[in-house]
Amino acid sequence: xxxxxxxxxxxxxxxxxxxxxxxxxxxxxxxxxxxxxxxxxxxxxxxxxxxxxxxxxxxxxxxxxxxxxxxxxxxxxxxxxxxxxxxxxxxxxxxxxxxxxxxxxxxxxxxxxxxxxxxxxxxxxxxxxxxxxxxxxxxxxxxxxxxx
Numbered sequence: 016x017x018x019x020x021x022x023x024x025x026x027x028x029x030x031x032x033x034x035x036x037x038x039x040x041x042x043x044x045x046x047x048x049x050x051x052x053x054x055x056x057x058x059x060x061x062x063x064x065x066x067x068x069x070x071x072x073x074x075x076x077x078x079x080x081x082x083x084x085x086x087x088x089x090x091x092x093x094x095x096x097x098x099x100x101x102x103x104x105x106x107x108x109x110x111x112x113x114x115x116x117x118x119x120x121x122x123x124x125x126x127x128x129x130x131x132x133x134x135x136x137x138x139x140x141x142x143x144x145x146x147x148x149x150x151x152x153x154x155x156x157x158x159x160x161x162x163x
Contacts, residue, residue, distance in 0.1 A: 019068075023057040026050040027085035034059065043069040043110065045092040067092055069110045087114040087121075090159050094152040101148055117156060124162050 021034035021044060032050045036042055044059065046066035053059075062068070069092075091114040099105045123130055132138070139146045157163045 019061050021059045021062070023053050023055055023059065025055055026053050027088060030089055031085050032059070041071045043071065043088065045069070045088060067096065067107075069107050071111075072108065083111065083114050084118060086159065087118045090114070090117055090155060093155050093159075094148075097151055097155070098148050101144065121156075121160060121162055 020037055021032075021042065024033045024035060024041065026032050027043070027050060029051045030047055030049060031043060031045045032053055034042055034044055044062055044066050046062070049059070049062060049066050088110065091110050094113065095105055095107060095110060120130060153163065
């Protein structure tokens with residue numbers, strides 16, 4: 016088994032860090048306690064199977080630290096992990112867009128803006144399995160944030 020080594024760039028919260036891998040590529044590590052008492056320069060070796068590693072397309076970690084509330088990254092991570100159980104391999108590049116989508120939706124709800132999709136019934140019929148995962152995602156968001 017190959018050893019994994021990451022150098023922390025910054026912490027998102029107790030459950031997330033932005034780090035660099037051995038190839039100097041930025042990643043987000045999410046999982047219970049991974050960010051607890053971590054600071055820039057700390058090394059994480061073999062983070063464990065309960066920690067999910069997301070590669071960033073470009074080195075944007077500092078922007079991630081400033082741009083997305085970590086709670087939305089945690090929620091997106093939970094949704095992706097659930098989807099992986101249902102579908103197998105999932106393209107993890109969706110982490111940031113999904114977190115951003117959730118944040119935008121919550122912002123709209125907080126501002127009493129109506130969220131509707133005229134294609135919902137078509138989506139339900141054409142993509143039944145994906146729709147079920149989306150329903151679970153909705154429950155995750157409700158549990159974590161209190162918004163539906």
